[in-house]
Amino acid sequence: MHWQCCHHRLNIGTEPLIMGILNTTPDSFSDGGRFVSVDAALARGREMLAAGANIIDIGGESTRPGADPVDVETECLRVLPIIEALAAETGAVISVDTMKARVAREALRCGAVIVNDVSGMVADPDMTGVVRETGAGVILMHMPGTPQTMQAHAHYGSVVDDVALWLASRLSDTLASGIAAEAIAIDPGIGFGKTTDHNLSLIAQLDWLGELGCPILVGVSRKRFIGELSGVTVADQRLAGSLAALTCAVLHGAHILRVHDVSESRQAALVAAALRRSGRVGKGSRV
Numbered sequence: 091m092h093w094q095c096c097h098h099r100l101n102i103g104t105e106p107l108i109m110g111i112l113n114t115t116p117d118s119f120s121d122g123g124r125f126v127s128v129d130a131a132l133a134r135g136r137e138m139l140a141a142g143a144n145i146i147d148i149g150g151e152s153t154r155p156g157a158d159p160v161d162v163e164t165e166c167l168r169v170l171p172i173i174e175a176l177a178a179e180t181g182a183v184i185s186v187d188t189m190k191a192r193v194a195r196e197a198l199r200c201g202a203v204i205v206n207d208v209s210g211m212v213a214d215p216d217m218t219g220v221v222r223e224t225g226a227g228v229i230l231m232h233m234p235g236t237p238q239t240m241q242a243h244a245h246y247g248s249v250v251d252d253v254a255l256w257l258a259s260r261l262s263d264t265l266a267s268g269i270a271a272e273a274i275a276i277d278p279g280i281g282f283g284k285t286t287d288h289n290l291s292l293i294a295q296l297d298w299l300g301e302l303g304c305p306i307l308v309g310v311s312r313k314r315f316i317g318e319l320s321g322v323t324v325a326d327q328r329l330a331g332s333l334a335a336l337t338c339a340v341l342h343g344a345h346i347l348r349v350h351d352v353s354e355s356r357q358a359a360l361v362a363a364a365l366r367r368s369g370r371v372g373k374g375s376r377v
Contacts, residue, residue, distance in 0.1 A: 091103070091146050091305060091345075092272060093227055093272065093273070093275055093305050094225070094227065094270065094272040094273050095183065095203040095204045095226060095227030095273065096198070096203040096222060096225050096226055096227070097203070098183050098203050098226065098227075098265070100144070100145075100183065100227075101210040102305045102345045102346075104298065104341055104363060104367060105360060105363055106344060106346060106347050106359045106360075106362075106363055107144040107145060107165075107276075107345065107346045107347070108142060108143050108144050108145070108346075108347055108349060108352055108355060108356050108359065109143065109144065109145040109146070109147050109185065109307070109346055109347060109348040110135075110138035110139075110141075110143035110145070110147065110349065110350075110352045110361040111149075111311065111348060111349065111350050112131060112134055112135055112138070112144050112146055112147065112149070112172070112321040113148055113149055113152070113372055114131055114148065114150050114153060114169055114172060115149065115168065116152060116259075116280070117151045117364075118138060119206040120164065125261075128171050128172055128175060130232060130359065131148075131172040131176075132172065132175055132179070133274075134325065135148075135172070135176045135180070135182070136179075137352075138181060138352045139182055140147050140355040141352040141353040141356070142352055142353060143182075143352045143356075144183060145182075145183045145184070145185055145204065145346070146176065146182050146184050146185065147184075147186075147187050147204075147206055147348060148168065148169050148172055148173055148184070148185065148186055148187065148190065148202070149186070149187030149194070149206075150164070150165040150168030150187075150355055151168075151187075151189075152167075152237075153187075153208050153237045153282070153301075154237065155237065155240065155241050155314075156237070156238060156241075157238070158238075158239045159236075159237075159238070162190055162193055163254045164194055164360045165188060165190060165193045166192075166196055167199055169186060169188075169193070169197060170196055170197060170200050170250045173186065173197050173200045173201050173202040173275045174201055174368070176201070176264075177200065177201025177202070178201065183203060183204070183207070184197075184201055184202040184204070185202060185204035185227075186198070186204070186205060186206065187206045187208070188205065188207065188215075189207055189208060189209045189213040189217070190213075190214055191214045191215075191216035191217040191219070191220045191229070192216075194207075194217060194220050194221070194226075195220045197254060198220070198224045198226055202226070203226055203227060204226060204228070204229065204295055205217070205220070205226050205227070205228045206228075206229045206231075207228065207229065207231065208231045208237075208279070209231070209233060209236075209237055210230040210231050210232060210256075210257075210260045210283065211230060211260070211264065213236070213241070216263065218267045218269065221269055221273070222261075222267060222268050222269050224297070225270075225273065225332050226273065227254040227273050227274075228264070228274055228275070229275045229276070229277050229307055230257060230260050230261065230264065230274060230275070230276050230277065231277035231278075231282065231307075231358070232253045232256050232277070232278055232282070232306040233279045234258055234282075234327075235281040235283060237252040239283075240282055240283035241283060243283050244283045244284055244285050244288065246288065249284065249288040249291050249292060250291055250292060250295045250298060253278050253279070253299075254298055254299055254301075254302070255265065256277070257276050257299065257302060258302055260296070261274065261276065261302055261304065261372060262305070264334055265365070271303075271304075274306070275304055275305040275306070275307050275345075275346060276299060276302060276304045276305050276306055276307070276311065277298070277306070277307040278292045278299060278306075278308070279310065280292060280308060280309055280310050280313065281309075281310075281313040281314060281315060282292065284314075284315075286315040286318050286319065289313075289315045290315075293310070293335060293338050293339050293342065294338065294342065295309070296308065296339055296342035296343050296344060297342050297343045298311065299343070300343045305345040305346055306343060306344050306345050306346070307344070307345070307346040307347075307348060308336075308339040308346070308347060308348070309347075309348035309351045310332055310335040310336055310339060310345040311332045311336070311348065311355070312325045312326060312328045312350055313349065314327075315334060316328045316332055317331075318329040318344055319331065320340075326350070329351050329354060332350075332355070333350070333354060333355065333358045336349070336355055336358055336362070337358050337359075337361075337362040337372075338361070338362075340358075340359050340362035340363055340366065341362050341365060343366075343367050347359055
């Protein structure tokens with residue numbers, strides 16, 4: 091399997107890809123305000139690439155529960171200079187974390203090659219056209235409602251079935267729009283409109299999303315459910331719990347891991363992938 095992202099062809103093979111998180115927002119749940127300047131963000135991008143990141147995901151609007159939305163101009167001011175500088179200096183594979191088509195188009199012009207849309211290309215009707223016309227890779231994520239309302243929509247019959255059916259429907263619509271199958275990755279949206287139990291079920295039964303035939307991205311790093319399970323209230327102190335959840339995700343078929351702590355996550359992912367390849371870890375059972 092491979093993932094075609096503009097001129098980059100990423101191999102989805104035996105080793106998971108590591109996507110390093112670079113938030114340029116003042117209000118992200120874990121690292122808000124740390125990388126708002128171009129110099130600080132560039133230094134962080136270089137650090138993550140040196141630690142083994144395959145992709146750098148740059149976002150200018152917080153999507154934590156209840157986060158305030160920002161306008162297109164503000165989001166562009168936050169992300170475009172960093173994307174342009176990092177792409178020019180390093181040639182890195184860069185993803186832009188946005189729900190806005192205008193932001194995505196400008197980010198792709200500046201050097202990004204992937205659109206990470208947490209709405210699954212639902213929030214902005216023009217997003218599909220931007221992805222199709224540019225040949226960008228795209229990540230379709232499941233999120234009920236918006237970041238402001240999603241936790242009020244955390245109601246499912248079977249969370250695994252409901253998320254899989256929603257992603258299958260979005261995949262079908264995306265293919266029908268003319269976007270190539272090899273450009274699409276999917277994300278169950280851990281922590282986005284889900285309770286702790288929902289998140290655990292999705293991670294433990296991630297194998298079932300493999301039936302859709304797309305690379306699977308999972309983001310568990312430092313999230314609230316890790317704190318609820320471990321009792322660690324400070325987000326940037328949740329590394330151990332994050333690695334435990336990440337390991338389980340890899341054992342159950344995750345291909346791409348969106349993380350804050352690149353070096354530690356890569357080490358855990360490589361070991362988990364080796365365990366999965368050994369054949370001693372089988373496909374999960376639906377519960």
